[in-house]
Amino acid sequence: xKRFSELISAIEITNKTNAKIAALVEYFTVAEDKDKLWMIxxxxxxxxxxxxxxxxxxxxxxxxxxxxxxxxxxxYSTVGDLGETIxxxxxxxxxHIEKSLDAWMQELIKLKSKTDEEKKAYxxxxxxxxxxxxxxxxxxxxxxxxxxxxxKKTLVNALAKLTNIDANQLxxxxxxxxxxxxxxxxxxxxxxxINYDNSKPYPFCLAYALEKDLDELGDVNDWQAEYKWDxxxxxxxKRNGELFIWSRGEELVTQQFPELTExxxxxxxxxxxxxxxxxxxxxxxxxFNDLQKRLNRKNISKKLLxxxxxxxxAYDILEFENEDIREQSLAERRKKLELIFQxxxxxxxxxxQVVEVENWNDLHAIREDSRSVNSExxxxxxxxxxxxxxxxxxxxxxxxxxxxxxxxVMIYAQKGSxxxxxxxxDYTFAVKKDDGLVTVAxxxxxxxxxxxxxxxxxxxxxxxxxxxPVRTVKAELVFEIAFEGIALSKRHKxxxxxxxxxxxxxxxxxxxxxxxxxxxxxxxxxxxx
Amino acid sequence: xxxxxFTKKGIYCIPGKFYLDPWLPVDYAVISHGHAxxxxxxxxxxxxxxxxxxxMKHRIxxxxxVETLNYNEPKTINGVKVSFHPAGHIIGSAQIRxxxxxxxxxxxxxxxxxxxxxxIPFETVKCHEFITESTFGLPIYKWLxxxxxxxxxxxxxxxxxxxxxxxxxxxxxxxxxxxIMKLVEGLDEIHVHNAxxxxxxxxxxxxxxxxxxxxxxxxxxxxxxxxxxxIMPPGLLGSKMxxxxxxxxxxxxxxxxxIRGNRxxxxxxxxxxxxxxxxxxxxxxxxxxxxxxxxxxxHGSQATFxxxxxxxxxxxxxxxxxxxxxxxxxxxxxxxxxx
Numbered sequence: 001x002k003r004f005s006e007l008i009s010a011i012e013i014t015n016k017t018n019a020k021i022a023a024l025v026e027y028f029t030v031a032e033d034k035d036k037l038w039m040i041x042x043x044x045x046x047x048x049x050x051x052x053x054x055x056x057x058x059x060x061x062x063x064x065x066x067x068x069x070x071x072x073x074x075x076y077s078t079v080g081d082l083g084e085t086i087x088x089x090x091x092x093x094x095x096h097i098e099k100s101l102d103a104w105m106q107e108l109i110k111l112k113s114k115t116d117e118e119k120k121a122y123x124x125x126x127x128x129x130x131x132x133x134x135x136x137x138x139x140x141x142x143x144x145x146x147x148x149x150x151x152k153k154t155l156v157n158a159l160a161k162l163t164n165i166d167a168n169q170l171x172x173x174x175x176x177x178x179x180x181x182x183x184x185x186x187x188x189x190x191x192x193x194i195n196y197d198n199s200k201p202y203p204f205c206l207a208y209a210l211e212k213d214l215d216e217l218g219d220v221n222d223w224q225a226e227y228k229w230d231x232x233x234x235x236x237x238k239r240n241g242e243l244f245i246w247s248r249g250e251e252l253v254t255q256q257f258p259e260l261t262e263x264x265x266x267x268x269x270x271x272x273x274x275x276x277x278x279x280x281x282x283x284x285x286x287x288f289n290d291l292q293k294r295l296n297r298k299n300i301s302k303k304l305l306x307x308x309x310x311x312x313x314a315y316d317i318l319e320f321e322n323e324d325i326r327e328q329s330l331a332e333r334r335k336k337l338e339l340i341f342q343x344x345x346x347x348x349x350x351x352x353q354v355v356e357v358e359n360w361n362d363l364h365a366i367r368e369d370s371r372s373v374n375s376e377x378x379x380x381x382x383x384x385x386x387x388x389x390x391x392x393x394x395x396x397x398x399x400x401x402x403x404x405x406x407x408x409v410m411i412y413a414q415k416g417s418x419x420x421x422x423x424x425x426d427y428t429f430a431v432k433k434d435d436g437l438v439t440v441a442x443x444x445x446x447x448x449x450x451x452x453x454x455x456x457x458x459x460x461x462x463x464x465x466x467x468x469p470v471r472t473v474k475a476e477l478v479f480e481i482a483f484e485g486i487a488l489s490k491r492h493k494x495x496x497x498x499x500x501x502x503x504x505x506x507x508x509x510x511x512x513x514x515x516x517x518x519x520x521x522x523x524x525x526x527x528x529x
Numbered sequence: 530x531x532x533x534x535f536t537k538k539g540i541y542c543i544p545g546k547f548y549l550d551p552w553l554p555v556d557y558a559v560i561s562h563g564h565a566x567x568x569x570x571x572x573x574x575x576x577x578x579x580x581x582x583x584x585m586k587h588r589i590x591x592x593x594x595v596e597t598l599n600y601n602e603p604k605t606i607n608g609v610k611v612s613f614h615p616a617g618h619i620i621g622s623a624q625i626r627x628x629x630x631x632x633x634x635x636x637x638x639x640x641x642x643x644x645x646x647x648x649i650p651f652e653t654v655k656c657h658e659f660i661t662e663s664t665f666g667l668p669i670y671k672w673l674x675x676x677x678x679x680x681x682x683x684x685x686x687x688x689x690x691x692x693x694x695x696x697x698x699x700x701x702x703x704x705x706x707x708x709i710m711k712l713v714e715g716l717d718e719i720h721v722h723n724a725x726x727x728x729x730x731x732x733x734x735x736x737x738x739x740x741x742x743x744x745x746x747x748x749x750x751x752x753x754x755x756x757x758x759x760i761m762p763p764g765l766l767g768s769k770m771x772x773x774x775x776x777x778x779x780x781x782x783x784x785x786x787x788i789r790g791n792r793x794x795x796x797x798x799x800x801x802x803x804x805x806x807x808x809x810x811x812x813x814x815x816x817x818x819x820x821x822x823x824x825x826x827x828h829g830s831q832a833t834f835x836x837x838x839x840x841x842x843x844x845x846x847x848x849x850x851x852x853x854x855x856x857x858x859x860x861x862x863x864x865x866x867x868x
Contacts, residue, residue: 012789015796067668068840074833075669079788088669088787136789422791449794466832 003031004039004101005134012148017157020150024158028185034102036185043146043155044174045298048105050143051112052119054082057139060120061086064127070467077415077469078422081147083139087132097129104141152251163189168250169196175252198239201246202272202318202326205388207379207396214360217380217397224330224383225355225363227375228398229313230288230484230500231278232295236260236312239270239322245277253277256294257310259348267344272319273337274387280311280348285374287485287499311348314341315379318387326387333387370401371485374499377401403482404524405504406431406516408440410477413459414470416444423456424471427503429481431494432517438494440521441481446503455506478510479503486524494518496525532609532627532634533658535825535848540636540660544629545609547576549636552851559611561638562622563588563703566852576604578613580621580735584703587731600649616640617651618805619704620732626654635819636660639852641804642811645675647711651815659821664806664853665784666830672784672808678801679712685780685799686716690756694778697759699766699797702728704805706760707739709782712803713758714740720754721745722761722770751775766795784808816843828853 010023028036041047062072067089079085099107111119126138140146152171159174160167169191176194183193217223233248243265245254254261257277279286279294290308294300317337318326325333334354341351355378357363367378377400385395408429416425426444430437447455455477463471485499495518534541539551539558547557554571561567563584568577575595577585582597598604600623603612613623618639627634633656640662642651672678686696698713700706706725713719719742721729726744733739745759747770755775763781765771771779779797784804786792792800807815812834816824824845826835831847838845 013792013797013799015793065668068837071668071833071837075667078667079669080790084789085669088671092671416790422785422788422794 001099001101001104001134001137003027004035005137007039008137008146008148009133011150012146015149017154020154021158021161024150024155025162028158028162032100032102033185034180035100037180037183037188038101038105040155040174040188041180042141043150044152045296047143048109049112051108051114052123052142054143056116056119057086057123057142058082060124061089064091064124065089074467080415080422081144083142083144084136086127086139087135090127090135093128093131093135095129096131097126101141104138108141151249153249156250159189165189165191166196168199168201168246171250171252172196172199172244175254195240195242198242199237199244199246199252201235201237201244201250202324202387203389204233204235204248204274205316205396206391207381207398208391208393210380210397210399214363217360220357220360220363222383224334224381225357225366226315226352226379226381227355227370227373228377228379228400229276229278229285229352230374230376231276231285231291231313234275234277234312235318236264236271236273236275238264238267238272247277256297256300258300259305259310260312263346263349267340269340269343270319270321271317271340273314273340274316274318275312275314275352278311278313279308281309283347287374287497289500309348311350313350313352315352316387329384329386330381331383367399367401371499374485376484401484403484403504404486405480405482406440406521406524407478407507407510407514408481409437409475409512409515410455410473410479411437411439411475412470413455413463413473423452424459425452425456427455427479429479429501430475431515431521433494437475438518440492440494440496440518441483441498441501443481443501443503446482447506451506475512478507478512478515480505480507486521488522488525494521496521530630530632532629532632533636533660535850540850542609542627545606545611545627547606549625550638550852557606559625560585561616561625561636562619564619564639564701567638576611578621578623580732580737581623583731583734584621584728587727600652614654615649615652617642617644617648620648620707620737621735622648624652624654626656632657634658634660635821637662637815639664639805640807640815642807642814643672643675645708645711645805647708653815653818655818655820657821658823658825659816659819660825660827660848661812661816662806662852663812663826663829663831663834665804665808666812666826666834668809670784670787670804670808671810672802672804675712678803682712682780682782682801682803683716685778685801686713686758689778690717692778693756694776695754695756695759695774697761697771697774697777697779698782699761699763699780700782700803702762705782705803706762707732708803708805709760710740710742716758718743718757720749720757720759722759722765723747724762725760749773766797 007023007027011020076085111122127135130138156167156170159170172194173188173191178188178193235246237244243261247253279291294308317333320336355366370377380397380399382395408431410427411430412428413424414426428439428442430439459471459473462474465471481501482504483498483501487497489497531543538553538555540549547559548555549559550561550567551558552569556573558572558575560575560577563581570589577597579597579599582595585595598613600613600615603610610628612626614626616622616624616638618641625636635654635656640651644650689696698709700709702724710719721742723746729739780799780801781795781797782801782803784802784806786800787802824838824843825848826845827848827850835845835847
């Protein structure tokens with residue numbers, strides 16, 4: 001496992017994607033065949049089920065170190081990762097075990113059916129035979145995310161660099177069905193177990209933000225306006241009875257959205273459709289925050305499927321009955337898309353509605369009101385335009401609504417996880433209500449590292465609690481919070497829910513006396529309607 | 530009878546009428562060591578260890594009034610017997626022992642119990658009251674043996690050299706820089722940033738010999754340092770000077786590097802947990818060896834460490850001080866960097 005451990009060390013330290021890719025290429029050049037396959041399996045969600053519960057690992061670590069639980073938790077909240085906390089707390093190893101990654105994984109698979117006593121003996125022996133970094137990796141092999149910033153896409157890019165095979169094909173190969181015991185590394189990469197012709201996606205056509213007046217676009221009748229949705233751009237590829245869903249990040253996400261897969265699978269015709277994957281409940285689009293709950297999960301519970309059902313709004317069609325029609329005009333492609341939707345119907349899969357207007361002026365009001373349907377503005381597409389490869393200026397424009405902003409005061413701070421575990425990065429904000437304050441948003445992005453460091457130091461000095469991950473702080477630091485939309489909500493104490501709140505800037509020039517009141521926040525609900 | 534009390538200006542010795550490492554101007558300051566959060570500007574009179582004097586003059590000014598003592602050399606001030614004892618933190622660092630009418634109080638300043646081949650090793654001083662730092666007061670902080678650490682750093686430098694890269698190590702100009710110099714001594718040419726060069730001169734003026742280094746000023750010749758070892762203060766991370774270093778591989782040397790998240794936060798190529806402070810076991814060892822009846826825990830994890838001490842039967846209380854602010858040390862280093 002020495003090599004694997006070195007690979008993880010090399011990857012975790014750098015935040016440069018190229019350096020990560022170089023380390024991966026190096027590993028794939030020198031590692032043993034089976035180890036390479038495990039590396040791919042571990043980073044593509046194909047790991048075997050967890051053999052040991054994390055609560056047991058925590059318990060055993062506490063027994064060995066004889067630390068009180070509160071101190072274990074205090075350590076955990078500083079480190080931000082359970083596997084790493086355990087690795088650091090355990091005493092120095094007494095011997096050294098060297099086994100291949102494959103050997104460890106095979107043993108862990110067998111461990112699953114053993115008794116708790118047998119599991120304990122095995123894990124304790126391993127902990128005692130590994131130094132801190134290897135221990136961390138061992139704990140991660142049992143379960144949990146490595147959190148080293150290697151996405152499937154990064155992995156695929158490294159494999160593409162190594163082999164010169166097309167990255168999308170490699171993506172299909174590693175996501176596809178394969179069994180570690182009956183395939184070699186070369187076979188896996190060559191894609192002999194898949195039919196790439198059936199899954200091959202097209203590059204997405206991307207739009208620029210509108211940077212001119214609408215009048216300059218010419219006749220309004222030459223343009224097709226649609227709502228711009230804030231979900232995940234997706235491509236549905238249906239060919240020869242097989243169905244694939246690609247995300248804009250060029251990841252295959254077919255398994256993540258069973259309610260789309262099951263429906264499209266039975267539709268008439270072969271096609272490649274471009275559209276937006278959205279959380280849709282009772283015919284209304286939900287917030288992106290809701291959709292996020294559905295992403296990157298290995299198993300999707302029935303409860304989650306009911307809570308956040310996923311749907312799809314179709315924008316465009318790129319291929320029809322195995323014919324590439326990207327060069328046809330948008331108007332013609334739209335007809336084909338409409339044809340497909342006449343012959344196939346599903347409640348959660350809809351055509352993206354064309355916004356019909358007679359003049360540019362009418363469009364302004366519609367855009368201003370787009371928040372009322374949880375849309376983030378409008379898209380303007382030239383009706384004669386082909387489906388371009390990548391981002392091209394002139395034919396497609398996105399015309400987003402300006403974010404709303406309020407001034408709020410920080411009242412809680414929490415440490416982040418992974419890279420951000422040592423700093424207070426997650427904040428809760430409040431506005432004035434009567435004589436007190438009421439929480440309106442939680443946000444954790446938008447500040448520079450320097451600002452986060454400064455705020456962390458301030459939190460350390462101004463925190464009311466001394467223990468635990470969440471600190472209540474003096475209501476003193478004021479921030480401008482931007483968000484995409486706002487709605488009345490019974491679930492929130494403040495009575496409002498903000499959509500995609502983030503920190504716009506730290507208002508060092510403002511005091512808590514100057515922040516918004518809940519009434520002034522609620523007034524924003526009616527803006528533009 | 531209370532010998533010390535914690536005031537807004539610093540730790541005050543009541544019968545002695547002097548302060549320990551005060552953070553506001555006072556008449557008489559007894560100083561544990563030369564880091565900026567412990568040794569501040571504006572005191573009418575300073576008392577420090579012999580090896581700290583030149584550091585103090587270098588940092589605060591030539592015209593200060595300063596008196597020195599060697600380790601274990603007592604001086605009586607208003608009836609209080611004051612003495613310095615090795616703290617093992619940096620060159621010249623001392624625990625300050627106060628004795629008055631048979632009662633003994635020790636203030637550790639910053640300390641490290643592990644030996645590092647460059648500072649005089651920590652000495653246990655028995656006392657009634659022990660005022661300890663707690664910078665790394667969590668059980669996740671456990672330092673590797675010096676030899677292992679040295680091996681890791683050597684491997685990293687040799688690998689950089691093999692890949693045609695220049696190794697740049699970051700550490701504060703006082704303390705960490707000299708420790709790094711000792712860790713990498715003999716491996717290759719060592720080039721130190723101006724700020725470290727001047728600090729080294731101040732230290733050597735006290736008759737201490739340091740590993741041989743070369744001065745790296747702003748107009749360095751790239752060919753002279755290619756594939757060599759460079760030591761810079763952390764303030765130069767992301768600086769123009771660093772960008773001029775050919776093919777730099779960067780590493781931070783700090784106890785905080787023990788945690789993965791911290792290593793990644795700074796965007797460097799490596800992080801080595803080289804600390805000049807006691808780790809968890811070191812803190813416990815020092816507290817127990819002092820045999821103190823009462824322990825006061827200052828800067829760092831004071832809440833956690835004092836709570837734990839009370840649970841294992843050692844009476845402890847936390848004290849809020851102005852120590853442990855690394856920004857002070859960083860701004861000091863920046864100031865020196867411009868000299």
